[in-house]
Amino acid sequence: MLGHPIRQARTPEVFNRRMAEQGVDxxxxxxxxxxxxxxxxxxxxxxxxxxxGCIITYPYKQRAFAAASTVSVxxxxxxxxxxxxxxxxxxxxxxxxxxxxxxxxxxxxGISPRGKDVLLVGAGGAGAAIAYALAQAGIARLxxxxxxxxxxxxxxxxxxxxxxxxxxxxxxxxxxxxxxxCNASPAGMSGDTSMPYPLDxxxxxAIVTDIVPYPAETPWVQAAKARGLRTQTGPEMVDGQxxxxxxxxxx
Numbered sequence: 001m002l003g004h005p006i007r008q009a010r011t012p013e014v015f016n017r018r019m020a021e022q023g024v025d026x027x028x029x030x031x032x033x034x035x036x037x038x039x040x041x042x043x044x045x046x047x048x049x050x051x052x053g054c055i056i057t058y059p060y061k062q063r064a065f066a067a068a069s070t071v072s073v074x075x076x077x078x079x080x081x082x083x084x085x086x087x088x089x090x091x092x093x094x095x096x097x098x099x100x101x102x103x104x105x106x107x108x109x110g111i112s113p114r115g116k117d118v119l120l121v122g123a124g125g126a127g128a129a130i131a132y133a134l135a136q137a138g139i140a141r142l143x144x145x146x147x148x149x150x151x152x153x154x155x156x157x158x159x160x161x162x163x164x165x166x167x168x169x170x171x172x173x174x175x176x177x178x179x180x181x182c183n184a185s186p187a188g189m190s191g192d193t194s195m196p197y198p199l200d201x202x203x204x205x206a207i208v209t210d211i212v213p214y215p216a217e218t219p220w221v222q223a224a225k226a227r228g229l230r231t232q233t234g235p236e237m238v239d240g241q242x243x244x245x246x247x248x249x250x251x
Contacts, residue, residue, distance in 0.1 A: 002041065002064075003057035006032040008190050008214035010238050011055055011245075018242060026052065026249075035060075042067040046090045052249045053085040053092075058186065061096070061125030068094030074132060077162065080125035083248050095248055098126040099133025101241020102182070102211065108240065109232055111207060114138040117177040120184060121145045121196040123155045126211055127184030131155060135163040143169045143176065145197060178202050183210045188218030195220050199227060206230075211237050 001012050007030075015028040033041055038060065045054055056064040061080040065071060068081055072095040075081050081094030106113060118139045120131055123146040131142060142159070146152035156168040172178070178201065187196040189212045199208070199220075208224035209232035221231045 001028055001030045001055040001057060002033055002060055003030075004032055004034060004059065005190070006030045006057070008212070009057055010213040010235055011057070011242070014235075014238055014242055015055075015245070018246065028055065033060075035063075038063050038067075042084075042092070045084065045086060046092060048086070051086055053083065055245060056082045056084065058124070058126070065094055068092045071095065074099070074129070077158065078125065078128045078132060080128060082125065082129075083245060085249055085251075096125070096129050097241040097244040097248070098129035098211075098237075099131075099136075100244055102130045102209075102237050103133050103137060103240075104244075105232055105236040105240035106209075109230075109236070111180075111230075111232070112137075113180055115140050116179040117141045117143075118180045118182065119143045119145065119172065119176075119178060119197065120182050121187070122183065122185030123148070123151045124184065127182075128155050130182060130184055130211070131159060132162075135159055135166050139166065139180075141167040141169065141176065143172050145170075178206050180207045181209065183212065183218070183220060186212070188212050188215075188220050190214055193219050195223070199223055199229075202227070202229065204228065207232070209237075210234050213238055 012028040012030045019026050064081040069091040070093045075094050075096045083095045084092045144152050159168050183196040187194045207230045210218050210221050211234045212218050213234040216235050224231050
């Protein structure tokens, strides 16, 4: 598993436990790699005959997309990959599981996003994948909160083109219902106490979700729980996408 930093990643622990339970001789190793080593890493991955592939986390999902020889339809749309599978000929095929993993976690929690007003914080690789999956799931309106205005505009334009019936906004309108909120930014990760979005304007029907894997409950999730709101955590999303990752790498 590739990222920088990597200490917050929960996937290797969960992946390795699942493989041990199933008696599969595969291990997931976290690799904290500086950006200067990316090209050499991808070259090494192509040449490693006893490596089935790589899981990619922040901030290298776009670079993984560029390293892939073939990509899934969703990865092509998002220009990002969080899975690189090494094929028999040494080429890398890319796909992304973040969006479907997030939806699977919602499903396990008895939550349907269909028809909901959704506010998403963060338009990076994971945020874009979640936005795409939510659009496919039939949400009503999507507000994308992103510090990088160009990144926000690019994702909003692509979603509007792919899903003409979806209203994509940069700020909540006055009648916005705040039914489902998702933090797909690094806010709250590994001791960061910043809040990705204020909770004071939310009604009791709001569902607050986070994809940060560590800590298991970010300050934002803890504050939402203290208000009596329903929540979903980053580890729940990791669990939701684990079967997808394993199936892709073993396929």
